[in-house]
Amino acid sequence: MNGTEPIAVLVVRDGVLPPGADETVAEAGGLALLAGDDTKAAAGLLTTATRVWTAETGTRPPGPLAAALAPLLTDRHLVLLPASPDGRDLAPRLAAALDRPLLAGALAVHRTGAELIDADGLTLVDATVSGPFVATLEPGLRGTLALPDAPEITELPPPNVPVRPDAEQSALLTAPPGQEQLDQAARIVAAGAGLGTGELTGPAAITLLETVGAALGAAVGATRVVTDAGWTGEERQIGTTGVVVAPELYLAFGISGAAQHVGGLGRPAHLVSVNTDPYCPMTALADLAVVADAPSVLAELARRLTPEAPRD
Structure with a gap:
């Protein structure tokens, strides 16, 4: 999956795409890397993708998962993740593994940075960087246009996920309807x-x-x-x-x-x-x-x- 174009990274659980998946892929120009469980089925659910790479990593802690995915992303100028729970966990670890800055909670991204809401919650600022970066994209801010053709899907060999200390998931708690964030x-x-x-x-x-x-x-x-x-x-x-x-x-x-x-x-x-x-x-x-x-x-x-x- 060589290339310098932007790419979206999506963590998939049991074939389910994270919130904001299609928006993130559209913002990344239609390219996506899916990691997790049943990723090929999830790739078929994307409506804004032109090309998708899938990696069956299973459910892994974000640190080891970042270490496994980083070698696949070293040439990508922009690595974009949705600001979903998994995306927010993976993004800083991926930025550290790639040794590049993280722009979190972006409203939009461009070649040299991203538009963010300042800490006061009122001011829109344009954060710029001098090289490659990782960003998370807030969902729900833009519409998406479904593409007429299904994306080209490439199944990657399962990457080597290292064993290293990290936060361990003891349970995945799903809020009852109406009690979610x-x-x-x-x-x-x-x-x-x-x-x-x-x-x-x-x-x-x-x-x-x-x-x-x-x-x-x-x-x-x-x-x-x-x-x-x-x-x-x-x-x-x-x-x-x-x-x-x-x-x-x-x-x-x-x-x-x-x-x-x-x-x-x-x-x-x-x-x-x-x-x-x-x-x-x-x-x-x-x-x-x-x-x-x-x-x-x-x-x-x-x-x-x-x-x-x-x-x-």
């Missing part, structure tokens, strides 16, 4: 300023939203207006200055769709907006737009999903 959630119900009207307001609206989220197997998110008001914690803030998400289903209650919020939303497969404003950006983006009072719709939805909930 926001950036890993397939379903999200989210609160905006529109839930601060009428009788159901503030923290009470968040509590009801949590009830609906539990019934739907969805995590709970919010806009910056909601977190700044103290209705819920900042860890639930979705947007370019909060958590970047890429859900399959997004239910927006009382969210107008400010650019800061939409910028961290990615491209949900299904977006439902509940808002009284038929012309707000979120309504325009929605697959299904419910033009109605968000607190009232939320209360009715909670009653229908949880029969034990009290009725008026």
Whole structure:
């Protein structure tokens, strides 16, 4: 797999691609190296790849895995990984094995560096490097265009994974639906300023939203207006200055769709907006737009999903 072009490195578990896989491969120009279990099956799931190399390494600690993959990547100017749990574990070790800098949490990459959000969470900075580097890419920030042809797949001989001290995985714990980290959630119900009207307001609206989220197997998110008001914690803030998400289903209650919020939303497969404003950006983006009072719709939805909930 000689070449100097950028390449994406994806850790595969039991044939399942990590979150952000297709975005990362697209950002790397369509080239990918897959390592893990059942990698050939996972390669067939990629929609943005033109050429894929697969290496059956099994489930290995990130340090030994980095040592095994580094010789395959020495000529690559840019090695790009998704900012998934495995990607975040492997990237710094891979950067150390390749003796090059790591640019973590990139919004976009280019030949001489990457665009990152500064530590203040508000400022976009262009981090530059003078040579080859490793980067992790935040998922959900860009759409992907599926290529019409399947990628060319090359199976590599299993690399020699050295035995060396490293963190040992005692168990892989999968969060129940709705309890994942926001950036890993397939379903999200989210609160905006529109839930601060009428009788159901503030923290009470968040509590009801949590009830609906539990019934739907969805995590709970919010806009910056909601977190700044103290209705819920900042860890639930979705947007370019909060958590970047890429859900399959997004239910927006009382969210107008400010650019800061939409910028961290990615491209949900299904977006439902509940808002009284038929012309707000979120309504325009929605697959299904419910033009109605968000607190009232939320209360009715909670009653229908949880029969034990009290009725008026």
